[in-house]
Amino acid sequence: MMDLLGSIWWMVVSLGILVTFHEFGHYWVARRCGVQVLRFSVGFGRPLWMRRNAAGTEFAIASIPLGGYVKMLDEREYEVPAGQRQYAFNNKSVWQRIAITAAGPAANLLLCIALLWLVFVIGRQDYSATLGVSTGLAAEAGLGQGSRIEQIDGRRITTWSEATMALTMAAMDGRDASVQLRQADGSSSQRQLPLSRLPEGFDERQVTALAGLNWAFMAVPARIGQLVPGGAAEGVLLPGDLILAIDGQRVEDASQVPALINQLGTAGHPGLIEVQRSGQRLALELSPQQDRSQADNPRWLLGVQFAAVPMPEHDASQRYGLVAALPAALRETARLAADTLGMMRRLVTGNASLQNISGPVTIARVANASAKRGVDWFVYFLALMSLSLCIINLLPIPILDGGHLLYYLIELVKGSPLSEKSMALGQSIGLALLAGLMGLAFYNDILGLF
Template sequence: MADFIGSVWWMIVSLGVLVTFHEFGHYWVARRCGVKVLRFSVGFGKPLWSRRGRNGTEFAVAALPLGGYVKMLDEREAEVPAGERMAAFNNKNVWQRLAIVAAGPAANLLLCIALLWAMFVVGNRDYSATVGQAGGMAASAGFASGDRILDVDGRAVATWAEAGMALTTAAMDRSDARVRVRDRQDNERTRVLPLSTLPAGFDEHGVAAQAGLAWQFQIQPARLDSVLEGSAASGVLQPGDLILAIDGQAVASAGQVAPLVQQLGRRGGPGMIEVERSGQRLALEVTPRQASDGKGPWLLGTGFASGRPAYDALRQYGPLAALPAALRETGKLAGDSLGMMRRMLTGHASVKNISGPITIARVANASAERGVDWFLYFLALLSLSLCIINLLPIPVLDGGHLLYYLIELVKGSPLSERVMAAGQYVGLALLAGLMGLAFYNDILGLVLR
């Protein structure tokens, strides 16, 4: 219940901030161009709060917090008194109308840069792109535990998320990835990961794992947190022991313990478990026990500490250096977003990547729980997405209106009301289809969790 309330709250906060900036962009440029703004609304539906400014604009917060709008004086929507006709939007020249419409997405782009700047000043904590375990194709390609990934296909990466995105891009393009790493001996090497051999329909959200890579922060050390009284390990193993080997087979993580215990149990008899205790390496004899019905798994009666390790990567800059860093990050995120859209249109990426408000709410809550730096990053990414989506040449969206005005510039006269109305219907149908797909993916994601 707490997660649900938190998700709803942070979604409202996120959309409220982004929509306010988007609509303020339209409002500010409209006022600079001499257009009379009738209403500035954050949200749709019945106003919960409103007040009127000195310039006559009604500022309102409405009940449905999934968008907003700026209502301008326009002769196409209502009769305009003769004395105010020059303040109507439709009577402004095409360049002014272009500027007013483009100002919303531009405000979101500027907000994205500002949020990333703030994130870099605060400091963005994350995990490094360090390999914890390598198996499958990654092991065959030469990857080993401790390899620190420096770049993928020439794209520098500082964190595991950046490395994962670069590997996913290569996999979607059905190409092999050239990965430059620094190994434990501090030597730089280039390894080729044959991602083109991944089967059709691979999981785009788990490319690194399917390639056999597990990140270092995902590898939980096999350090005991508890020993059950009266169990097979009771009196032999102790909390704090770090398991190093079971029956002669090395243990690098807690995830390896259970399968090795099953092997030892099926073999029968006692086995040697090597542990590190207070700086000493000890070899202890333990015999796993099976459930009383003789059908369950073999157990030692031990537990491991849960939770992820501390972050080992930090991206932080001074106020001046943070600005170019924010610009670079914005460019990289924009390239990734546009690349994903292109791949979905060409069939190289799944349309399951389209998400709706349910996913936004869940990610907003998770980001807020991770800290202010992660919430700033989430807001920046969402603001950039809002900018890009609004610039799509779909009637109803800002991009559709920009397309109309560009056509007007070329042909020298506005499009007919009939053509524009037909375009609005097409735009509504496309938008409804996209929203339906986003909701479907959201619901499917909840069902499959």
């Protein structure tokens, strides 16, 4: 229940901040261009709070906190008295209308840069891209335990999350990734991770796990926390046992156990499970049990749950001085924008799954999780959301700012505005596209909950 309330609260806070800045961009430039602004609303529906300033603009906070709007004087919407027509939006030059429309996304872009500057001044705490025990494709490629990823396909890597994103993009494109490593002894080496060999239809959210990559900070000792009643380990292993080896293969991380148990079960004979118990090393014979609950992918199970361990201290911090933080924020903004546009391109070409489209439920959950991790992570989340809002609003879809900018560019080329019939058709198409995207986003959100 607390997670639900926290998610709702942080989503409202996040959207409130982002929408306020976006609409303020429209409002500020409109006033500079001499347009009468009738209402500045954060949220839709019935106003919960309202004030009017000396210029006659109503400032409101409405009951549905899923957006906002700036309502301007406009002859296309209602009759405007002759004495006020010079203050109507539709009577301004096309360049002024372009400036007013582009000001919302521009405000979100500036907010993103400012927030990232703040993140780098505070210091963003994270984990380095240091590898734990590798298996599968990663082990074949020579990505050994203790080495740290410094570059992927020529892109500088500072944290594990940056490495995960870069590898996911490469996997979506169906290509291998060139990985530069810094070994534990300080030497540097180059490896090719064959991501093109991932199975068809792989889960794009699990690329690193499917490639056999494990991060050092996620390493969990294979110490048994409790036994599953009726499981294979019952009567053989005990809570507190530390698994050291399975059928002669050394175990250093709990993440290795499922694959080794599958190998043992597939072999079709009992195996030796070596454990440390009360300071003694024991070799115990055990046969895994097959889980047939998933008919298309049966697994072999040991029947244990591993003991939880606290997260280690962060070993990577992105922190700069007041001046140096600005170019760092600009670089990070450019990187995030490239990743976002790259993901959009992959969605259009079919290289990325439509499951990557998320809606308000996912946003709320991520906002809550970011807030729990600290101020640095929540501010970083706000920066990313602000940049996403900027990019999405610039898409040439009628109803969005980008759609209106497209209309104005056409007007510049042809020398006159589009007909009302053409704009109405565009609005209908835009509504249909947005409704489809929102429906898909909600579907993915609900699917994600289960």
